[in-house]
Amino acid sequence: MVRRVRSVHRCADCGADHPKWAGRCESCGAWNTLVEEIAAPRGRASERSRARAAAAGADPVRLDQVAADATPRLLTDLNEFDFVLGGGIVPGSMVIVGGEPGIGKSTLLLQCAARLEARDTTTLYVSGEESVEQVRLRADRLSEAAGRVRVLPEVRLDSVIARAEQLGARVVIVDSIQTTYSDDLEGAPGNVGQVRECAARLMRFAKESGAAVLLVGHVTRGGVIAGPKTLEHMVDTVLYFEGETTGDFRVLRAVKNRFGSVDEVGVFEMSAAGLRPVANPSAAFLSGRDRTTPGSAVTAAMEGTRPVLIEIQALASRSGYGTPQRVATGLDHRRLAVLLAVLERRAQVPFHDLDVFVNVTGGMRLVEPASDLAVVAALYSSVRDRPVPEDVVFLGEVGLGGEVRPVSSIDRRLVEAQRLGFQRAFVSARGGGRPPMTTIPIAHVADLANQLAR
Ligand code: TYD
Ligand code: MG
Numbered sequence: 001m002v003r004r005v006r007s008v009h010r011c012a013d014c015g016a017d018h019p020k021w022a023g024r025c026e027s028c029g030a031w032n033t034l035v036e037e038i039a040a041p042r043g044r045a046s047e048r049s050r051a052r053a054a055a056a057g058a059d060p061v062r063l064d065q066v067a068a069d070a071t072p073r074l075l076t077d078l079n080e081f082d083f084v085l086g087g088g089i090v091p092g093s094m095v096i097v098g099g100e101p102g103i104g105k106s107t108l109l110l111q112c113a114a115r116l117e118a119r120d121t122t123t124l125y126v127s128g129e130e131s132v133e134q135v136r137l138r139a140d141r142l143s144e145a146a147g148r149v150r151v152l153p154e155v156r157l158d159s160v161i162a163r164a165e166q167l168g169a170r171v172v173i174v175d176s177i178q179t180t181y182s183d184d185l186e187g188a189p190g191n192v193g194q195v196r197e198c199a200a201r202l203m204r205f206a207k208e209s210g211a212a213v214l215l216v217g218h219v220t221r222g223g224v225i226a227g228p229k230t231l232e233h234m235v236d237t238v239l240y241f242e243g244e245t246t247g248d249f250r251v252l253r254a255v256k257n258r259f260g261s262v263d264e265v266g267v268f269e270m271s272a273a274g275l276r277p278v279a280n281p282s283a284a285f286l287s288g289r290d291r292t293t294p295g296s297a298v299t300a301a302m303e304g305t306r307p308v309l310i311e312i313q314a315l316a317s318r319s320g321y322g323t324p325q326r327v328a329t330g331l332d333h334r335r336l337a338v339l340l341a342v343l344e345r346r347a348q349v350p351f352h353d354l355d356v357f358v359n360v361t362g363g364m365r366l367v368e369p370a371s372d373l374a375v376v377a378a379l380y381s382s383v384r385d386r387p388v389p390e391d392v393v394f395l396g397e398v399g400l401g402g403e404v405r406p407v408s409s410i411d412r413r414l415v416e417a418q419r420l421g422f423q424r425a426f427v428s429a430r431g432g433g434r435p436p437m438t439t440i441p442i443a444h445v446a447d448l449a450n451q452l453a454r
Helices: 047-056 079-085 105-118 132-141 157-167 192-209 281-286 333-346 369-384 410-419 445-453
Strands: 007-011 034-038 094-099 123-127 150-152 171-175 212-218 237-242 249-257 265-271 274-277 296-303 306-318 326-329 354-360 392-395 424-428 438-442
Touching (some): 079 265, 094 192, 105 212, 105 274, 123 132, 150 157, 157 192, 192 212, 265 306, 296 369, 354 369, 369 392, 369 445
Parallel strands (some): 123 150
């Protein structure tokens, strides 16, 4: 007997079930909160059925009897990708690769598939967005030979899982989660209920079969994986692929990783033959630097466990209109507003009639306050129209009082800076450590101004 799966529309706020979709929850009155889910079959937990459930389920295991890391990770040999995952793909894990359209997610995963096949790891590339011809065209451009990769043009979840099982695939790539749908639900592909159900089923498939599932998830401009933010909690690993689509650098960042450290980044360059790992990101990011232009300063940011040198550019120009513009790329605009206010009030550098543009080169995004001092130096240098000395790197957090505070991992940042030819560092006067180069202690942003004016 075939039992049809029943779906319900459940309110995400109060949990009330509705047989049909509605714009408003009848129970709590919230709007747009109903999400379609598969209804769980109800049953009475009598003693007998409980015993049966225990017999059918898993046995408790003593932790010291669990084999440590039994199955080795699958390497793609795409070094930066393996590195961000924490040393390759974990069998049975589910990874989501999020990113804006056009950033290179399909390219990245096709390259992974090609490399996995080259190492005799059976891989299935499910393409719900593009035809096999389109995938073939992309494959032709790549430096990897992708001929052995099996492509499945399919959007129905049941077929995807059936084919993956039939093939015995060790890695299944689903491009994308937003085009995959389950027949058990009525909603259109891409809606929250569908995305959640498909991800949950694929997760179960991964755990049961031991195959790794790599999901592509599109991200809206705002930066969330479209709709299903809940996916991030379900999957083992969440990677974001970022960068300026106009520039060549792409940054793969782990924001969640059950099998490795988070905030680890891998840097790639988009070339005519696909994505190339950038082995030396610091050198790459500094390669376009013009040492004689005012408004440029370099900092060493910790990206996960690695220090990376990053150039910050600032341009302050007389504003033509009433309210001056503040534009920040790769930097939080509120942080920029704070630093401008600190410079204005604590170091008497006026910005009120200037448009200010700040740009972090290489498509990187500064999240650490450790780069404050470099931002301030770039701003100051632009206003005064004097270049920052080219052999100087800036490391310091700036407080509201204008005080400069020490940063973490200072020694490792300085070693990286020295490796790339920097000879002096502006650091907090309160900073410790055993610096491998000349350091210039800065207690307050006003000191910085004096030092740079020299
Ligand atoms: P794609 O992988 O389709 O992005 P996504 O899946 O994230 O939407 O990449 C699209 C861009 O990458 C497209 O603008 C073309 C460019 N590209 C190259 O520059 N070189 C290449 O070798 C390939 C395959 C793509
Ligand atoms: Mg794509």
